[in-house]
Amino acid sequence: MCRWCSVAALLLALVPGVWADYPGVGRPATEAELALWDSDIGPDLQRLPAARGSVSEGRAxxxxxxxxxxxxxxxxxxxxxxxVGGVTAADVARGRVAGLQGAQPNDVSTLMMLxxxxxxxxxxxxxxxxxxxxSLSNDEVFAVTAYLLHLGGVVDGDFVLDRSSAELAQQRLPNRNGFSTDHGLWPGAAAADGGMGNGGIPEPDSARCMADCDP
Ligand code: HEC
Incomplete structure (x- = not known):
């Protein structure tokens, strides 16, 4: 046994309830406390905040x-x-970035992968x-994101990013079709049914393709 393991094991054994519940200790989190952590926004964009930011605000x-x-x-x-960079108009149109093929890691921009x-x-x-x-407000996050999308050739200079235009921006992301969701790690409906999941069945037989792969 390692030098301190016996001491650690003894201390753990002395702490009541380490392997059990803690009766009388703690309390359930309140709705307000949960709300502070409940900030995830899924790729369906449903939970986007009511924020707004333009390319020109983002530029500043x-x-x-x-x-x-x-x-x-x-x-x-x-x-x-x-x-940004490394993305062509053809990539934006088809949702897959040709430049990712054979690119060196240092040549891959965030927008190429996203x-x-x-x-x-x-x-x-x-x-x-x-x-x-x-430290940025939601409006500032939206504005600077709109500007990055503009720098990357995804949206025009007069674009304003808000809840209603987010879908448009999403549909123009250059690598939006570059990821498989057919791996069981996404919940929800299968891709064929408009979701991002495959019914929650993980795929353990990871036959890896290194050349001439299916898109
Ligand atoms: C003080 C330097 C600094 C400033 C200022 C800064 N960044 Fe960053 N940024 C970084 C570093 C360093 C990373 C990589 C962090 C990491 O990988 O952990 C990064 C990563 C990023 C990424 C993720 C890229 C990727 O592919 O993972 C984005 C997006 C980004 N920054 C946007 C911004 C925006 C927008 C601003 C202004 C609001 C900003 N950054 C200001 C240094 C900075």
Missing amino acids: IYAAQCAACHGDDGRATDIFYAL PTLTTLLDYTARAMPFGAGG
């Missing part, structure tokens, strides 16, 4: 709070690889600006 926020690390145009910098708009919104809201994650 980006210049003030993002460009120092991500560069004026969102291309690769010494800090991080590119947020399958869902909520991923970008959520990451920006929680984690950016680096070191001050959570």
